Amino acid sequence: DQQVKQNSPSLSVQEGRISILNCDYTNSMFDYFLWYKKYPAEGPTFLISISSIKDKNEDGRFTVFLNKSAKHLSLHIVPSQPGDSAVYFCAASALQGSNYKLTFGKGTLLTVNP
Amino acid sequence: NAGVTQTPKFQVLKTGQSMTLQCAQDMNHNSMYWYRQDPGMGLRLIYYSASEGTTDKGEVPNGYNVSRLNKREFSLRLESAAPSQTSVYFCASSTDSPEAFFGQGTRLTVV
Numbered sequence: 237d238q239q240v241k242q243n244s245p246s247l248s249v250q251e252g253r254i255s256i257l258n259c260d261y262t263n264s265m266f267d268y269f270l271w272y273k274k275y276p277a278e279g280p281t282f283l284i285s286i287s288s289i290k291d292k293n294e295d296g297r298f299t300v301f302l303n304k305s306a307k308h309l310s311l312h313i314v315p316s317q318p319g320d321s322a323v324y325f326c327a328a329s330a331l332q333g334s335n336y337k338l339t340f341g342k343g344t345l346l347t348v349n350p
Numbered sequence: 351n352a353g354v355t356q357t358p359k360f361q362v363l364k365t366g367q368s369m370t371l372q373c374a375q376d377m378n379h380n381s382m383y384w385y386r387q388d389p390g391m392g393l394r395l396i397y398y399s400a401s402e403g404t405t406d407k408g409e410v411p412n413g414y415n416v417s418r419l420n421k422r423e424f425s426l427r428l429e430s431a432a433p434s435q436t437s438v439y440f441c442a443s444s445t446d447s448p449e450a451f452f453g454q455g456t457r458l459t460v461v
Contacts, residue, residue, distance in 0.1 A: 240392075242392075245390075268448045270448060270449065272452075277454075277455075278454060278455070279354070279440055279442075279452035279453050279454050279455050280393070280440070280452045281452070282449050282450070282451070285448065285449060325392060325393065329448040335381055335398065335400040335406075336381070336444065336447065336448040336450075337383075337395060337398060337408070338383075338393075338395070338448065338450060339395075340385075340392040340393040340394070341392055342390060342391060342392040343392055
């Protein structure tokens with residue numbers, strides 16, 4: 237059973253427009269959510285996160301929204317740039333003992349066209 | 351700062367061969383992790399170590415063993431490689447927060 241779901245395998249947008257990537261989760265114990273960006277042949281890099289006590293977190297062009305009642309989060313990129321083209325992974329975490337373990341979605345390939 | 355360093359970057363094994371994937375971090379992080387990434391599957395946790403001297407199974411531990419040699423190093427061993435273990439392996443580390451830092455990955459092919 238997939239606890240973190242990214243239902244769109246791919247998304248294509250025009251440069252300068254908004255990119256919206258979506259993520260759903262099923263485990264109510266998750267209390268921290270993260271987005272990672274991955275270029276080919278590189279490791280994932282942390283992009284932005286949000287705690288379950290918030291509903292929005294913003295960092296420059298990137299904003300993450302969390303709707304706890306719907307168990308849904310989204311990543312908004314405005315304006316989108318060609319360099320944003322990458323695979324974006326949604327991840328969720330719950331503290332277990334002294335350790336955080338991340339559960340990842342399958343990823344969404346974002347292509348930003350010039 | 352090198353961050354998280356994985357060796358080797360590429361490896362081809364024959365079925366039944368063994369090998370160890372090495373991982374080292376220089377960020378003084380307590381927790382370290384091994385993930386595998388398969389096409390269409392996202393990243394799945396194999397094993398993790400919350401601190402030096404402790405290891406625990408993740409979502410897909412079968413066929414693997416790990417060693418937390420010291421605070422810096424966390425190795426992943428395949429005792430008898432199988433084609434199903436063909437994957438890209440990522441090591442990661444974190445401090446007392448959920449944000450994990452990943453290495454560049456090891457692309458393993460088992461023929």
